[in-house]
Amino acid sequence: MICGDNYFGSHIESGVVDEILELIRPLSPDAFVAGPAFNAGRYGVACGTMAKAVQDALSIPVVSGMYRENPGVDMFRKDIYIIETKDSSADMRNAAPKMAKLLKKLVNGEEVLGPKEEGYLEKGIRVNYFNERRGSERAVELLVRKIKGEETYTDYPMPVIDHVAPAPPLKDLSKAKIALITSGGVVPQGNPDHIESSSATKWGKYSIAGMDHADKKDFMTIHGGYDRAFITEDPDLCIPVDALRKLEKEGVIGKLTDYFITTTGTGTATNSSKRFAEEYIPLLKEDGVDAVLMVST
Amino acid sequence: MEKIYLLLSNNPMAAEKYREDRDIELSYHEEDSFRDVLVRARDLIHRGWHLMTHPQASNLKPNQCPYKTVFLSKGRAAESEEREIELIEAAIAAVDKFTRGMQAPRWTEKALRDFQTVDLSVIESALNSSLLHQMILNHQ
């Protein structure tokens, strides 16, 4: 079964899931594999969505494979088995046998062991077992290790909650200075700073001074995660300079900055994204920017 | 003087006791579920009220008791607003976690009265806190 991830992503509401299910159902499969998607975000989401849909509709075992940071992992790890892969398809030779092995076990109804043994990303299901020693005894030993600075462990990893407190609302949009930021990979023609097509390690800041829209002779997209045809033809689809200029003229917003900030989102590690923001936020502050329009793809 | 303390509850026993309190405003909703009370509390927090009692007070988990009382204030806050939202949202999430696919028991009248007593006792353990008592006296 082949389906482009853009097609999938843009047709969820119009019933692509059922459409694919009806293609699968007549085949009466015993099991279903989606992916591996490695670190391709849209692909991961599509794999997860279909695997869960097949599991629910046909009640057969399903397996997928993804890199830990793929957004499909957080969305579907509790519902389906996702074998942990590296971040690119170079890992196919390792990932595929693990997926096959787990799928076989599921089909044969054999006992599935823990995430470490089978190589899947923890589903987050808490399962009881009897330890060899009582909890208090293990706790005293663990405390001694912690005090000594030795390696420790935890029976229950804390869920990581990344808090971002919302900024206070703008007092007056008509006086606000707005900046434009995208992870859509739009860069000046020629990509002067060599920003990567995926797994970006850098970001760029480029001028839109005096432009009333983003023209294809000035800009291109280098994003490796979607069909570039439309944005190549009209970069305003990703960096809506045209719309913002119009709002600026109408006095709805105060002013658009003379530049936009850009990087590539696909495959980019969350830690890198965090660093980018820490690097450009001081520039925005210095420039007196009141609000930011973030455009993803 | 406007009352700056609010007892939000679906517990008739709590309502009976605090209907005419000098310092505490009563917001009693007979028809509310346990979850409804928490959602009301959440909305009040977004409107500037502060959480005074832990929304998951009592060891009875949400599927184990039909009554909930939350104490709020417009005065001094115990926690940051962000933390208050976190606590109330966690309480609502816990209701959903424990009631998913579960049918509420058919409690007997006696059991319902006991639950009312326990819920009231738990909220009063906070109202009887020396620190809160002083704050209420001093209208803080």
Add this chain to the structure above:
Amino acid sequence: MKLELGKIHIHDVKFGEKTEIRSGVLYVNADELRELVLRDDRLIDCHVELAHPGESVRITPVKDVIEPRLKVEGPGVVFPGVMGKVTEVGHGKTYCMDGLCVVTVGKIVGFQEGVIDMSGPAAEYCPFSKTQNVCVVIEPKEGLETHVYESAGRMAGLSAATYLAKALKDQTPDETEVFETKPLLEQAAQYPDLPRVGYIHMLQSQGLLHDTYYYGVDAKQIVPTIMYPEEIFDGAIISGNCVAPCDKVTTYHHLHNPVIEDLFRQHGKTVNFMGVILTNENVFLMDKERHSDMTSKLCEYLGLEGVLLTEEGYGNPDTDLMMNCKKTTQRGTKVVIITDEFPGRDGKSYSLADVCKEADTMISCGNGNVVIHFPAMDRLIGTQDFIEMQIGGWVGCKNEDGSFDAEIQIIIASTIANGFNKLCARGY
């Protein structure tokens, strides 16, 4: 403070003419015990039943479990402030009935209490399936106010245990353990090369059926304080908590606090056990802030390098647990938490009601939401009419033959959150 705990092993319990211990068997004069309990005019009936490990017996609803102990040397009485003067305990010599418990049984309030099965699958999870149990089944007066009845139930168990404990008087212990904690500076100097560690013991304190008593005082009223660990072995802390059978800390579990026992086992070997900090789990949020500040301050002031931290209950106490963990860690004392988990029936939700990033070393006492089957038993002590309403049961969980399905949180002490058991949960 120095305490000698003499253990008299009890391997059987029988009814007899006289309440006494002969060759490791406890004989109970049921009439005498019954009369004693019924001196409390809040109760209209009481009967005594015996349950032995391996029998096809179910005990429910259970309020408290208590080990009989007797002070044989030194000041005070066991359960000070409740069964006698408030004199400080923890000095001298105490005897205990090792392997025997008093179990208080009866309708508590609406939702009832937990289950002890003496055999079958549920027995795997329950420490009291392995003890000889003297069950005191009580019936309250009609129309008794709930608080009053709770206290009558609590006192019935303590009186019964105190009565049975008299049989320990002239016994010779099969085994003796000695516990000693010196005053702070001397204790620090005794093992200068070992890390100084303590224990933050959080007591349930939220209101009716959610209370704990320290020297007879409701724990809501205390500010965080320091206790010699030996005091707890003489019953300085008793349970008034009746909610959530799986992780309520019974009075037995206070007498046998496993954290204190295991810290003593390592005392002088891998740790220098300095003492216990008692704190509570109040409902008013400012009390939580205030008491977690004080608890962390005590850790700093005592120069503790590490502490173990335990809670009683789910929900509200999880917030105290996290506040204590966070503030104590930030003030420079390393923390290990012991807790149980409630991730919902499917095991997929967050296990605790609160989180903090400092809680990076946690010992799990198991998932209380796991469902198991409870087969019918030949004999029932108490009543199982209320199983569907008891914590862990649900509408339709009971079958006509007396068997039922329920979450293991219905079993007394199955996931007790101080590490008493071997049960643990892991992520799949």
